[in-house]
Amino acid sequence: MALHLHLCSSFSGQELVLGRRWKHSFPKKTTQSPNQLSISCGTFPFSNTKFRRPYTSVMIVPTGVGASIGGFAGDALPVARTLASVVDCLISHPNVLNAAMLYWPLPNVLYVEGHALDRFAQGSWALQPIHRNKVGLVLDAGIEEELRIRHLQVADATRASLGLPVVEYVVTDTPLQVEKWVDHRSGQSTGRIRHPDSLLRAVHTLVNHSQVNAIAVVGRFPDDDVKEMEDYRQGKGIDLLAGVEAVISHLIVKEFQIPCAHAPALSPLPLTLSLCPRSAAEEIGYTFLPCVLAGLCNAPQYVAKDSGTLGQGCILASDVDSVVIPIDACGGEGTLAFARSLRHKPLIIAVEENQTVLDDTPDKLGIKAVKVSNYWEAVGVIAAHKAGVDPNSLRRNGINNIRLSSVSPCNGYLASNTV
The missing domain is CATH 3.40.50 (Rossmann fold)
Structure with a gap:
């Protein structure tokens, strides 16, 4: 059985042969047998990433706090490299990205000093x-x-x-x-x-x-x-x-x-x-x-x-989709600003395996966060979030029955159904 994929007009008249059995021909009139399957690009109108805005994540490992991962000589850099392969834009700081004599070029990672990262998170x-x-x-x-x-x-x-x-x-x-x-x-x-x-x-x-x-x-x-x-x-x-x-x-x-x-x-x-x-x-x-x-x-x-010089392509705190932080280091200015944002609150992901000398946990600070065991799980949560999938739906019994709203419509207005 030959599978003909009619995809992009830019490949008109060309053929791509993969292996010995599968033959893909691009928009070019062919005579199909009853055993041939034709798939038009109109079936996937939004497959191109240009129809979605870039997914932006922030990775924070505070400096000088004895972090199990990121508290030494660039030992959080492998995490940053992995996250950068999943997200469109990763924002992090020198403590994560510096490794003394070693470094790794990451074209979609923004190298932002800690004080600047705090001001960015606060929206200034x-x-x-x-x-x-x-x-x-x-x-x-x-x-x-x-x-x-x-x-x-x-x-x-x-x-x-x-x-x-x-x-x-x-x-x-x-x-x-x-x-x-x-x-x-x-x-x-x-x-x-x-x-x-x-x-x-x-x-x-x-x-x-x-x-x-x-x-x-x-x-x-x-x-x-x-x-x-x-x-x-x-x-x-x-x-x-x-x-x-x-x-x-x-x-x-x-x-x-x-x-x-x-x-x-x-x-x-x-x-x-x-x-x-x-x-x-x-x-x-x-x-x-x-x-x-x-x-x-x-x-x-x-x-x-407030300088009036914001140019096209500037990245704002409201563009951030997720923030990854050690489980007990959530008390920094930047993390608190993200977590308490009223207009656009990113997903906060707290990594339990990355412990520090601090004791600023999400529960202690009243921060709503997804707790994950390690950075392996954090990458999975971000991949789901980027795909528009509720990360909880990937877990057994992660989704409960849909809840009734606490407010209900009344003659065109919202009225509370609680007393």
């Missing part, structure tokens, strides 16, 4: 996708000469081997003096820089002199005692660097409203024979800079919604 800022940014590099004056040269060589390598538009660098006029510690109330890492004005002056120079519109910062971090790093190298505990890294990038994004990410400068650690794979990306080179430069070169620009 929109995201404007771009073809490329001009990236400026700020180096801490506290970085030793040899380590500074290593970072400049990395920047040149990304320019020559990847074609990244890293245009100029400046050195701060004063060492930043980065300090870090663990907040004993929350258990997450945090910190400060003693000379934030020096950092802001350096960024101002690059923005105004070189017209850059994205900033990579390398701050000299204090070297930890190897014993203090042992838990992290074994895939346990929290990232002691991540909290103050967020403080640095937040400062710049808040002040200049442009993409920013940070890479710490550290002395190389001595070789260990027992290293957890989740921490290994940070020990295969001299710097953490490559992933930062790669992410920033295509990061979307941030546009204030």
